[in-house]
Amino acid sequence: MVGKDDEAPEFSGHALDALRQPLESGHVVIARAAGVVRLPAKFLMMLAANPCPCGRRSSGPHSACECPAAAVRRYQARLSGPLLDRVDLRVEVRPVTRAELVGTGTRGETSATVAARVLAARERAAARLAHTPWRTNSDVPGHEMRTHWPPATGAMHRAEAQLESGTLTARGLDRVLRVAWTVADLAGHDRPTEQDVALALHLRTGIPQGVPMAIGADA
């Protein structure tokens, strides 16, 4: 991921934070002297960021990064907390190994296999949300989700504890529930289990929650 200009922290904080409102509402409001227009702006936000300005920082013993600590902090701080609070899935991408590059070792699933699983999950969600204004889990407002589609009893315990300790915001809690529903739809569960919620939390924070990562496996 070494490169310049396309990583999210290369954009100004003002430009990045302007994404927050349309991310929440699905609309962008533009006010000018001639009037105010409200335009549809529903989008999937995908941000890429290097771990540091040079892009070579790694947690292992052979990090080639020479960025000063203050520069690393400044770079990472450009993605504000409120913006990151709206990011549901965080994935650390490691450099490609030589074995992966030359094609030895185990191969992942084919795109066709994954696409079939995603389609089945979306159909499950669409069937559940039939006769509502929403089609996908991400469309459902938080209070509607909590009221009408609660997870299994006690499944949110771990996430609620994180809310109480301040490591998860109220918005984050709603977002975890939505992702947990998608995890459940992928696994073919009737409602999110404790493991589904734990996986949603893991995907949000990047921190394992003591459950195996197995999206789609019928755990």
Ligand SMILES: [Zn+2]
């Ligand atoms: Zn660096």
